[in-house]
Amino acid sequence: MIRGPVFPQMRDSLWSLVSSRLDSIESGLKLVLESLDCSDGELGPVDGLARDATGGAVLVMLAVDGDALLAARALSAGRFLDRVGDALAQAIPEANFCQGVPGRILVIGSESSANAIAEVCALPINGLHACTLEPFRIAGRERFAVRWMPVAADLAMEQAPRADESREVEAAAAPSQPTSSKPEFTSSQPEFTSSQPEFIVPPARAGLWEATLSVCERIDHAVMVHGDRYSRTISWNGNVLGDVRTVGGALVASAATGVVRELRDLRDVRRFGDQLLRAFVHSAELDIGKGHAADGHAADPSHHSGRNGASAATNGRSAAARHAAGDRMETPTGESLRSSLAESKLTPEEYSALGEPASVAGSITGASLAKDRS
Amino acid sequence: MESDLDVDRPGRGFLRRLLRRAPPEQPCRKEAIVVAFASGKGGTGKSFLTTNLAIGLHQRGLRVAVVDCDFGLANAHLLFGANPRFSMQHLLGGQRTIHEVLAPTPYGPSLVAGGSGISSLAELGAKHMQMLARALSQLADRFDVLLIDCAAGLAPQSMITVLAAQHVVMVTNPEIAALTDAYAVIKCLSRQIERPSVQLAVNRVTNAQLGRATYDRLSEVSRRFASLPIHYLGAVPEDPAVSHRRLGQAPMLLGMPECETSRALRGLVGALEAKILETRAIPGARGVEARMLTQIRRW
Numbered sequence: 001m002i003r004g005p006v007f008p009q010m011r012d013s014l015w016s017l018v019s020s021r022l023d024s025i026e027s028g029l030k031l032v033l034e035s036l037d038c039s040d041g042e043l044g045p046v047d048g049l050a051r052d053a054t055g056g057a058v059l060v061m062l063a064v065d066g067d068a069l070l071a072a073r074a075l076s077a078g079r080f081l082d083r084v085g086d087a088l089a090q091a092i093p094e095a096n097f098c099q100g101v102p103g104r105i106l107v108i109g110s111e112s113s114a115n116a117i118a119e120v121c122a123l124p125i126n127g128l129h130a131c132t133l134e135p136f137r138i139a140g141r142e143r144f145a146v147r148w149m150p151v152a153a154d155l156a157m158e159q160a161p162r163a164d165e166s167r168e169v170e171a172a173a174a175p176s177q178p179t180s181s182k183p184e185f186t187s188s189q190p191e192f193t194s195s196q197p198e199f200i201v202p203p204a205r206a207g208l209w210e211a212t213l214s215v216c217e218r219i220d221h222a223v224m225v226h227g228d229r230y231s232r233t234i235s236w237n238g239n240v241l242g243d244v245r246t247v248g249g250a251l252v253a254s255a256a257t258g259v260v261r262e263l264r265d266l267r268d269v270r271r272f273g274d275q276l277l278r279a280f281v282h283s284a285e286l287d288i289g290k291g292h293a294a295d296g297h298a299a300d301p302s303h304h305s306g307r308n309g310a311s312a313a314t315n316g317r318s319a320a321a322r323h324a325a326g327d328r329m330e331t332p333t334g335e336s337l338r339s340s341l342a343e344s345k346l347t348p349e350e351y352s353a354l355g356e357p358a359s360v361a362g363s364i365t366g367a368s369l370a371k372d373r374s
Numbered sequence: 375m376e377s378d379l380d381v382d383r384p385g386r387g388f389l390r391r392l393l394r395r396a397p398p399e400q401p402c403r404k405e406a407i408v409v410a411f412a413s414g415k416g417g418t419g420k421s422f423l424t425t426n427l428a429i430g431l432h433q434r435g436l437r438v439a440v441v442d443c444d445f446g447l448a449n450a451h452l453l454f455g456a457n458p459r460f461s462m463q464h465l466l467g468g469q470r471t472i473h474e475v476l477a478p479t480p481y482g483p484s485l486v487a488g489g490s491g492i493s494s495l496a497e498l499g500a501k502h503m504q505m506l507a508r509a510l511s512q513l514a515d516r517f518d519v520l521l522i523d524c525a526a527g528l529a530p531q532s533m534i535t536v537l538a539a540q541h542v543v544m545v546t547n548p549e550i551a552a553l554t555d556a557y558a559v560i561k562c563l564s565r566q567i568e569r570p571s572v573q574l575a576v577n578r579v580t581n582a583q584l585g586r587a588t589y590d591r592l593s594e595v596s597r598r599f600a601s602l603p604i605h606y607l608g609a610v611p612e613d614p615a616v617s618h619r620r621l622g623q624a625p626m627l628l629g630m631p632e633c634e635t636s637r638a639l640r641g642l643v644g645a646l647e648a649k650i651l652e653t654r655a656i657p658g659a660r661g662v663e664a665r666m667l668t669q670i671r672r673w
Contacts, residue, residue: 337672341528344562346554353595354554 011064015047017144018062018108018133025108025131025146027231027245028053031060032095038080043073050106053230053246054200055098057081057088063109063116063130070107070116071123077105078125098249102127109133121151128152129197129229146228148197197229205251208263212244212253215273219280234276239283241276255279406439406514407650408662409521410539410570414555416526418545419577420444422616423642424523425453425483426627427543430643432482436518436650439476439484441510443535444525445498448488454479455622461489465509466502472509481628486513488523498531503670510538511663519650520662526555528562530673536563538666540653542570543607543646547578548588557595564602568665572596573607573649575642585609605649608642611635 022029030051036059037045048060059077063070085103088095104127109117117130130149135142201209216223216234223236231245242255244263251263255275263269346354411420424440432438442450442462451458458477464470465486472486479485486509513520522539525532536542542563546556556574563569574592576585589606596602613635616626623629627636 337530337533337669340565341530341533341562343565344528344558346558346561347599350557350561350595350599351554353598354557354591355550 011062014062014064014108014110018060019048022050022060025133026052026106026228028247029058029106029230032092039073039076043069043076046073046077049092049095051095051097052104053248054101054202055096055248056101057085057095057097057103059103059105061105061107063107063113063120065110065112065116067113067116071119074105074107074120074125074128075123078123078128081105081127104129106130110135117149121149124152148228199227199232200229200246201251202246202249205263208251208266208269209244211266211269212263212272215269215276219273219277220284223280236280236283239279241279241283242272244272256282404654405511405661406437406517406520407541407653408510408514408539409519409541409543409646409650410524410536411521411543411545412524412532412536412559413526413545413552414528414557414559415546415552416447418526418547418552418556419610420526420545421450421453421523422626423543423545423575423577423610423639424521425450426625426639427643427646428483428521429481429625429627430640431519431521431647431650434643434647436647437516438482438519438521439486439513439517440479440521440523441486441513442488442523443506443532444488444523445531446488447525448523450523451485451487453625454481454483454485455624456480456485456487458485458487461487462506463489466498466505468505472512475509476513481625483521484517500670500673503531503534503673504667506535507538507663507666507670510666511661514662518654528558533562534666534669534673537566537568537570537669538662539570541573541646541649543573543575544604545575545577546588546592548576548580548584553588553592557592557600560592560596560602560604561600564596564600566669568660568668569602571649571653572602572604573646574604575607576609578612579609580612582609582611607645608638610638610642 018025019031019034022031031048032051033049034047035045036049038059046059047062050058050060052058059081061070061074061077081103084091086100088103089097089099105125107117107120107128107130109130109132111132111134114132117132120128121130128151130151132147132149133144134147135144137143199209213225216225219241220236223234223241225232225234227233227243230247231243233243234241240256242253242257244251244253246252252260253263253268253272254260255272256279257275259271259275261268261271263272411424413420421442421444428438428440440450440454442448444450445462448462451461456477456479458475460470460475460477462475465472465475475486476484477487510520510522522535524535536559544556544560546552560572563572574589576588579585579588585608586606588609589604593604593606596604611634613633615630615633616635619626619629626633627639630636
């Protein structure tokens with residue numbers, strides 16, 4: 001094994017940390033085999049072969065400070081994927097790779113190996129992704145945050161539209177010239193935050209994901225969507241409302257209410273959105289079924305503003321929606337219609353108040369006239 | 375696992391409500407404003423007010439339909455001087471569509487007559503109420519305003535029709551029995567998630583101040599005990615000419631347009647029209663069918 005002048009104990013400890021937590025780094029990423037040699041022993045093996053959420057092969061490489069062969073090994077891994085990536089599904093049947101899903105290279109390092117990772121990121125390797133793990137301790141326990149690094153291939157993809165345009169011009173000039181094929185999976189365009197890896201959505205589900213994002217936008221301006229290549233977590237003011245994952249070419253959504261479903265059509269998106277809204281209502285303490293009309297807050301729409309202060313826009317929209325159907329306020333109920341009818345029996349105090357002479361209960365007052373005019 | 379709120383059917387569910395908060399540039403369907411005339415006690419003058427206000431709104435250029443949901447005691451067709459061939463009975467029996475049941479009246483508004491085939495509210499089940507919800511939804515597409523003459527009391531079927539509306543005109547008299555019964559309905563409305571706006575119309579007042587005094591009393595009690603604000607629509611004076619009118623005579627608003635009662639009715643028409651126009655200007659309201667089905671599910 002040739003790994004260059006690195007500290008074996010550092011690599012081993014990092015690998016033991018990473019190999020058991022690949023799913024924490026990227027949703028759905030599972031280790032299949034360790035130590036894959038892509039360079040006839042010249043540059044040392046890639047640390048692991050994993051399967052991602054879409055069934056694609058992922059070569060997992062550790063970046064350790066002082067590993068002089070890291071860049072060469074990454075290039076070698078890239079060439080290996082180019083050569084035999086399509087054949088891995090048959091060659092390693094136990095990995096259950098999906099045919100036709102392009103392979104990737106994932107370089108994982110720590111803060112101390114940032115320079116090495118930056119060097120690799122600058123290389124024009126297709127399907128390269130890199131991240132660093134930043135450990136920290138909280139409540140006596142060690143955890144790590146994943147920070148995704150920009151890679152040269154991403155920058156190249158940003159310039160792709162201009163390249164496509166030029167290809168179109170060329171194609172117009174020479175119609176028989178073949179055009180390049182599109183990638184199998186596309187990344188969704190609208191995102192709430194940009195400093196995160198692109199969410200890889202199966203092309204057939206791209207519309208559903210956009211519809212889901214649209215729903216999230218409508219729930220509240222403070223709703224955030226963040227995550228890694230294969231999962232997006234939807235949260236509001238730090239409260240997780242749900243998440244969407246890419247699993248084997250499908251979009252699987254799970255809401256904080258506990259409902260899990262695959263998003264196959266817009267109806268599923270609506271169902272999921274319904275659950276997201278429930279979770280939001282719960283998080284923002286807007287639960288319309290828990291209030292009491294008689295508790296003195298009912299006439300005050302600002303009472304709905306929530307623990308953490310749902311945005312003013314949301315309150316405005318909610319108020320408009322309430323007003324659209326009349327005086328909708330807090331309700332005491334999830335109760336049935338029959339039970340609310342039964343509860344409508346008058347109390348002695350109400351009888352008494354209604355039975356008082358009109359002069360006592362109130363005659364014509366300036367206040368009531370002004371209220372009615374308004 | 376929690377079930378969804380009928381997301382399979384459009385118009386329901388939390389999300390549907392959410393999505394209806396659409397940007398203003400998106401066209402939204404203009405559905406009729408639904409106004410229910412309700413009371414706790416019978417004989418307060420719901421049908422009288424419904425027919426006359428329908429005519430008044432029609433005179434002001436609105437497309438108005440009256441739906442007589444006072445099952446078993448339906449008489450709106452008599453006040454309109456109409457003798458429709460089909461009625462609610464045919465609609466709920468599945469024999470006729472709402473468009474076949476809908477009949478013109480000599481005074482402008484269209485009418486869905488209650489008929490006499492349904493002897494009581496208790497005969498109506500959830501399926502019938504769903505059919506009614508669908509029918510109202512179809513009507514709502516064709517008219518500007520639907521006026522529902524509801525049955526008195528606190529039967530679930532009656533409350534479902536009341537809760538189908540965006541505005542409820544609570545018709546009461548100054549007497550204590552009518553007042554307590556009206557308050558019972560208001561109290562029930564206050565317990566609903568999606569409650570309509572309540573307008574109080576006081577019928578048969580013996581002097582001009584009594585209507586306002588009745589409103590002040592009911593409003594105070596409603597605000598204090600039920601936390602539900604109610605609004606004052608107006609009062610109609612006691613007029614022997616109303617009870618002395620015979621079948622075949624034109625409704626009060628047209629037959630005796632200059633009398634005090636008609637002037638008061640026109641005041642109510644103006645106030646109600648203002649409420650209707652105010653509601654029409656607000657986008658994003660749920661449809662009448664959605665509102666009714668919500669209540670039917672809670673039944």
